[in-house]
Amino acid sequence: MSLFSKFAGIAAAVLVTTTAVQAQLLPQQLQTQEREVQGNKIRACVDDYSAGGKLDRAIAQAIGDALFLEVEYKEALRGFPLDGDGYLAELQIQLNNDCDLFMGVVVQPNMPFPDWASITRPYAEVPFVLVTDKPDYNSLADIPYGLTIGTSLASLGERVFATSVAQRPQDQRWKRLPYADFELMTLRMREDKLAAMLLWQPSLLQLAETDPSVADLRIISLDPVPQAVVPVGALVSTRNTFLRTQVDNAIAELTADGTIDQIMADLGVMGSAPR
Known part of the structure; x- marks a missing residue:
């Protein structure tokens, strides 16, 4: 929540x-x-x-x-x-x-x-965090433009991300796909439909309680997008x-x-x- x-x-x-x-x-x-x-x-x-x-x-x-x-x-x-x-x-x-x-x-x-x-x-x-299962990404800056980031629907983190990306040149933007279901968002990332996902850090902890494999995911830097803090x-x-x-x-x-x-x-x- x-x-x-x-x-x-x-x-x-x-x-x-x-x-x-x-x-x-x-x-x-x-x-x-x-x-x-x-x-x-x-x-x-x-x-x-x-x-x-x-x-x-x-x-x-x-x-x-x-x-x-x-x-x-x-x-x-x-x-x-x-x-x-x-x-x-x-x-x-x-x-x-x-x-x-x-x-x-x-x-x-x-x-x-x-x-x-x-x-x-x-x-x-408490911050929002960017999470990925992709070993080559250590920050948002490492993710190629045009790939999709899953975001927490109607959240502060999503608003900050969307606002920041919209201010960038058209050819230097990531796509965004909001999710209300974090388990589904994690599945889509593992299917390589998402490059990473953005959610409130306690939500990641809660997700790990029902899906132990979440422990293998890595939190990476949001740079160059500001990190939303609640x-x-x-x-x-x-x-x-x-x-x-x-x-x-x-x-x-x-x-x-x-x-x-x-x-x-x-x-x-x-x-x-x-x-």
């Missing part, structure tokens, strides 16, 4: 494109009006099926430990939203009724948010500004003492905690 349909940025991607729904009000009967007395507990919504789920869960646990709170995990909304308004409505209900933290949201500068949600500082920056954070209800401040402080401490970088290394996730 999982395809990018379960990618860390699902919620944020919808939020960016559907700010008009901020003015819409959910039926009050769908929202819990009482503020639950949490005591020493914090509720974290995590999509364990997503590519970033293991990282999100581990960071939520580290935040809870830093705040001396027990973490209660809830299943986060799943699946790519075909209807942005409907997804936002369900997200608002979950954040209002079930979650103190909704983990795994893309943090982008000046991102518009509904008035019921705010976002924490990012706890990780900043990941969490959503917090605007009804709880104190919690947002406490979580931001915890993330800052976990970044400064190297805890988040160690978690990422232990999980095999590339990138780092932003500083």
Whole structure:
């Protein structure tokens, strides 16, 4: 997320494109009006099926430990939203009724948010990577122009790649073929229909869990195309500004003492905690 349909940025991607729904009000009967007395507990919504789920869960646990709170995990909304308004409505209900933290949201500068949600500082920056099974390629620059690169459908990595390639002379471009199914994309690469594939690095880790042969693939340089990096954070209800401040402080401490970088290394996730 999982395809990018379960990618860390699902919620944020919808939020960016559907700010008009901020003015819409959910039926009050769908929202819990009482503020639950949490005591020493914090509720974290995590999509364990997503590519970033293991990282999100581990960071939520580290935040809870830093705040001396027990973490209660809830299943986060799943699946790519075909209807942005409907997804936002369900997200608002979950954040209002079930979650103190909704983990795994893309943090982008000046991102518009509904008035019921705010976002924490990012706890990780995780890159998209270029992967190939071809021994002669050590970077995108080694791949002959005109060959096809498989890309993660509707992802930040795909947008950065497409924008960069479009700025190159016509005879110095690679073709692009988006995929929603990473197993199929890997198969097509092995069939030599693709020269390489571009996907979020945690998605590659997730793919390796079901296909051990993925371990033989190599990550190569994206040069001369910029590498897309995804900043990941969490959503917090605007009804709880104190919690947002406490979580931001915890993330800052976990970044400064190297805890988040160690978690990422232990999980095999590339990138780092932003500083």
